[in-house]
Amino acid sequence: MKKWLKQSLVFLVALITLGFIPPSHSIWEQLENGQDSNRTTSSDYNNIDVQEETVGEAPSEEGLAADDPIGSIIRLAHEQSYIKFGSKIGPVIEDEFEERIFPAMAQIIASKLDRLDDQAKQYLTITEKPGGNYSEKIFHIADGRTGKDLLRFHVRTEKRPQEGYYYNFHYHTYEDDYESHYTIGDIYYSKNTPPKWLS
Template sequence: MPNWLKKSFVVLISILTFGMISPQDLLAWNNQKSDNHDVIPDHIEVSSLPELSREQSAEQLISQAREITASKLGDRILPRIESDFESEVLPKIEEIIIDLLDTYPEEEIHDIAISPVIGKGDGERIFHIMDTKSNDEILYFHVRKDRPPLEGYSFNFHYHSIEDGFETHHELAEVYWGKDTPAKFGSEQIH
């Protein structure tokens, strides 16, 4: 296939799907379909999933929060601050998530989820927790690189709450990095 035709195909797919589906997604789907030799049905029946208990919901949110935060920090930052992160930051995130779920009735627990928009790049955002029923965000979990004069770099883990209009920084922990400049968030280890 000529190169100009491939490029035109990429642009056409991006325009038609508003960038929601990339050509790589289509290629992966096509490869998976050809590997399975299955016919995709015109519609899929969706059965309701069993609702999780308060403890299971908390475990699921905490597990997702741990994965997303580790991904945000990346392979170059996390190994260096991992012990402080595990001992100071994660227990507080767990406590806040459990406290949040305790404020909801049992039948509304399944409406609490981590927002699909995850923080990338050097911005503060790690993840937000939202009420999927009302589509309102409830908590923002952020991390910021600080550099007080003559002290070196540190990471300020904090959260914002809907209770005060997301104005106040509620500090989780301050984790010291060192005098050298930390890598960018999400940076991979160079082997």
């Protein structure tokens, strides 16, 4: 599929849904493989719903209602993560990220931000531009009134002798002035040097 057409479709989905529904990666795989994406049946949708609900650690779809500020932050966190990965790293780590890392991230976000009072939750913001090149920053969640970061989610590229490159997902919190690394998990990339973020 031509790149401009794919970008146009992503833009239209984002515009129509106001960015609340990220486009499914399976749609792009079907289009690139020449399969007819219009042949999706209602049972396919039921399977998708079941898979999302059985992740366990992540909040349920009911907990991510459109008027729920924490649910909105979690959706945006997912989107910002894939922007950071880019088209070169994303496909390599996508499965493990979806199975292990993002559900843990979502639970951390929900549990940490749930401690805030209702008024503070209404002013939550998330950074809109992940760090590129070799920067660790995926996204930061802040109090929009003060601009102070509450949570910082990062990914560090680590080269381990005889093993290769791993991505270490971790976060920092304002509670200890961002001093400690709280590890979420590692994903193996390859023995080859990984590309830069956003590429």
